[in-house]
Amino acid sequence: DAGVTQSPTHLIKTRGQQVTLRCSPKSGHDTVSWYQQALGQGPQFIFQYYEEEERQRGNFPDRFSGHQFPNYSSELNVNALLLGDSALYLCASSFGTGNTGELFFGEGSRLTVL
Amino acid sequence: DAKTTQPPSMDCAEGRAANLPCNHSTISGNEYVYWYRQIHSQGPQYIIHGLKNNETNEMASLIITEDRKSSTLILPHATLRDTAVYYCIVRVAGSSNTGKLIFGQGTTLQVKP
Secondary structure, X not given: OOOOEEEOOEEEEOOOOOEEEEXXXXXXXXXXXXXXXXXXXXXXXXXXXXXXXXXXXXXXXOOEEEEEOOOOOEEEEEOOOOHHHOEEEEEEEEOOOXXXXXXXXXXXXXXXXX | OOOOEOOOEEEEEOOOOEEEEEEOOOOOOOEEEEEEEEOXXXXXXXXXXXXOOOEEOOOOEXXXXXXXXXXXXXXXXXXXHHOEEEEXXXXXXXXXXXXXXXXXXXXXXXXXX
16 A cells, blocks of 8 residues: 655745645545655644645645546646745645544655755 | 643663653643654654654554643653654644644754664
8 A cells, every 4th residue: 555655755946936836635535645854853734635626725825736637646836936945845644634533744845946 | 723832852761761751731622633754965854743642553652641732652662773863743633734744843853872
C-alpha cells in the first residue's frame, strides 16, 4: 500500500520563476493538505483540498495556489518565487474532513530559490 | 486551536523511557491532543492522539492529566532511531479543518547510547 508520494524531491529555481509540486495521497484518502517548512521551523499549514475545492487556507499570499484532481492527487503552485520561499514543502493526506484520524505525510519536496 | 508549550530539547539514554511533556492549559473540551514526530529530513509521522483517557499503541503511551491542561508522551524503551523532533498539537476534531495542524517548535529528543 503506497503512502503519500511527492515529486520532485529536490528542485532549484531562481527568483521570479514559477514552480509546481505534485502529491499523490495515500490509497483510500480523499483530502490533501500542504505545508511549508522553513529550515529549523515547524511545518506551517498552507491549505487543504477536499472534493477538488480549497477548504481551509493558512496565512499565505495568493502566489500560493493549488488544485485537486478527480483522482484526489494535488498540485501546489507558487508564482513569482522569492528567496524566502526556499523550504521543504510537505503534502499530507487523510480521509474526509471531519474525522479524528491522523494525517499521513509525504517525504516532501525541497525547493531552493536562488 | 489551543497553543502548546514544550521544552526545546531533551536527552534520553538508549533503552530507558523517554517522557516528553506538553503544556496546553487553554485546551477546550472538544480539542484532542496529538503527537507527531519528525526524523531528520523526513515528513512528520503520527504517533498517537487522545481526548481525555490515557492511550497506548505500539509506538507510545499518552498520559493526559485529569484537568487536560498538560500531557506526557512516553516512549517506553527509547532507541537511537527515536531521535527526532516531537510535536505536541491540540486540534478540534470533527470539524472541517481536519487537515490543518498548527505545529510549534517541538522538542528535539536526542537518544544517546
